[in-house]
Amino acid sequence: MFFCRFWSASASSLFPRAEASSNDRGRGFGRTGFSDQNPAATDPDPARHLDSRNGARGVPGSGPVLSGIIEHTGGSMEEEMEQLRLSRRPEAGEFSLSDAIYFCQKGLESIVEDQVTQRFSSEELASWNLLTRTNQNFQYISLRLTIFWVLGVFVRYGVLLPLRVALAVIGLSWLVLGTTVVGFLPESSMKNWLSELVHLTCYRICARGLSATIHYHNKENRPQKGGICVANHTTPIDVVILANDGCYAMVGQIHRGLMGVIQRSMVRSCPHIWFERSEMKDRHAVTSRLRAHVSARTKLPILIFPEGTCVNNTSVLMFKKGSFEVRGTIHPVAIKYDPRFGDAFWNSTKYNMVSYLLRMMTSWAIVVNVWYLPPMTIQAGEDAAHFASRVKSAIARRGGLLDLAWDGGLKRGKVKDCFREEQQKMYSSTVVQNGIEPPGSSRNPPEEE
Numbered sequence: 001m002f003f004c005r006f007w008s009a010s011a012s013s014l015f016p017r018a019e020a021s022s023n024d025r026g027r028g029f030g031r032t033g034f035s036d037q038n039p040a041a042t043d044p045d046p047a048r049h050l051d052s053r054n055g056a057r058g059v060p061g062s063g064p065v066l067s068g069i070i071e072h073t074g075g076s077m078e079e080e081m082e083q084l085r086l087s088r089r090p091e092a093g094e095f096s097l098s099d100a101i102y103f104c105q106k107g108l109e110s111i112v113e114d115q116v117t118q119r120f121s122s123e124e125l126a127s128w129n130l131l132t133r134t135n136q137n138f139q140y141i142s143l144r145l146t147i148f149w150v151l152g153v154f155v156r157y158g159v160l161l162p163l164r165v166a167l168a169v170i171g172l173s174w175l176v177l178g179t180t181v182v183g184f185l186p187e188s189s190m191k192n193w194l195s196e197l198v199h200l201t202c203y204r205i206c207a208r209g210l211s212a213t214i215h216y217h218n219k220e221n222r223p224q225k226g227g228i229c230v231a232n233h234t235t236p237i238d239v240v241i242l243a244n245d246g247c248y249a250m251v252g253q254i255h256r257g258l259m260g261v262i263q264r265s266m267v268r269s270c271p272h273i274w275f276e277r278s279e280m281k282d283r284h285a286v287t288s289r290l291r292a293h294v295s296a297r298t299k300l301p302i303l304i305f306p307e308g309t310c311v312n313n314t315s316v317l318m319f320k321k322g323s324f325e326v327r328g329t330i331h332p333v334a335i336k337y338d339p340r341f342g343d344a345f346w347n348s349t350k351y352n353m354v355s356y357l358l359r360m361m362t363s364w365a366i367v368v369n370v371w372y373l374p375p376m377t378i379q380a381g382e383d384a385a386h387f388a389s390r391v392k393s394a395i396a397r398r399g400g401l402l403d404l405a406w407d408g409g410l411k412r413g414k415v416k417d418c419f420r421e422e423q424q425k426m427y428s429s430t431v432v433q434n435g436i437e438p439p440g441s442s443r444n445p446p447e448e449e
Contacts, residue, residue: 080102
């Protein structure tokens with residue numbers, strides 16, 4: 001804790017500032033000081049930096065948005081098309097060439113940099129945190145910075161890494177052995193108590209192994225038994241972060257390798273729900289088990305990550321509606337990591353679980369804020385999809401994240417035809433609303449006598 005505060009307070013004053021090119025962004029080279037860091041990413045209360053109408057800073061609707069490579073104009077398609085057509089209303093017909101130019105522009109912007117793909121890569125930093133460098137063409141800034149970086153490598157790999165590996169091995173071994181032994185006990189309150197003790201002890205040891213500094217806010221809203229806890233998803237470590245403050249029954253995708261071993265050991269002593277996302281029968285079975293679990297008010301709250309995939313902690317993608325069809329009490333939780341001390345995002349397409357953990361153990365620390373939001377229930381006349389969207393928006397506002405409507409499944413699959421059809425419907429409605437009537441209808445009403 002002291003090291004994290006010392007590093008944050010002193011780094012900007014120790015080294016000279018250096019301008020960086022566009023290739024220096026990311027977890028590499030930027031400005032050497034921290035004064036240019038986005039305040040919404042590091043403030044303990046990032047919701048203060050939100051726009052009252054659009055959520056996080058830079059959300060479409062608040063003017064032009066600089067998003068890395070290109071400058072995106074703000075506003076939805078309906079707003080932009082309306083302004084475009086009002087500036088030059090067509091004399092006749094339902095189509096004008098300016099409409100085609102608009103869609104060509106948006107297509108080129110998406111090819112260069114879309115809103116979804118960048119959410120599955122590490123967050124771009126405004127300052128270099130003395131970890132990974134991405135600019136291999138520019139190796140030297142100053143002697144002082146080089147010396148400090150070398151000292152940092154020695155501390156991270158020579159001192160912190162052995163200690164963290166030892167703690168992680170102890171924690172995971174305790175989890176596997178403890179849950180296996182508890183799993184042989186008959187169902188009773190004693191078994192449940194021992195299971196919670198084993199899980200809580202293991203998670204706290206593992207958190208120390210990652211040098212995790214966790215700040216919990218609004219603890220009076222912590223999930224209660226019989227409820228469903230939903231949170232934004234950045235990394236498998238999210239489970240460790242939340243379970244340090246209480247035990248959960250978990251729902252998640254079946255994994256292989258080290259993650260699979262941990263999952264199989266955990267399910268022996270606690271009613272976790274693991275499923276294969278590609279199997280439709282598994283998805284129906286999960287919904288049934290969720291309803292049965294929620295109906296028993298004495299069971300642990302269920303922890304679900306409705307995004308279905310890890311996102312780089314800059315935004316919240318669409319929540320799957322399955323967990324919101326149970327019609328239980330939803331306990332939203334917002335999780336925000338401080339990227340200055342280490343990149344917590346797990347890019348599963350690039351790193352396996354072991355290499356990812358090694359990256360975490362060689363970072364400076366894991367600094368994270370957790371906000372417990374007031375419980376939410378579905379409203380009268382509200383369906384599961386709208387309820388999920390309302391919960392997602394609340395999490396995004398509290399954590400200072402972008403609220404995006406895109407499906408996280410686009411990380412693995414192609415865009416569905418229904419998305420294109422939805423864009424076509426929006427364009428058609430814009431045409432009609434701007435005075436272009438369908439064929440056969442009268443454009444000018446008859447004059448009154």
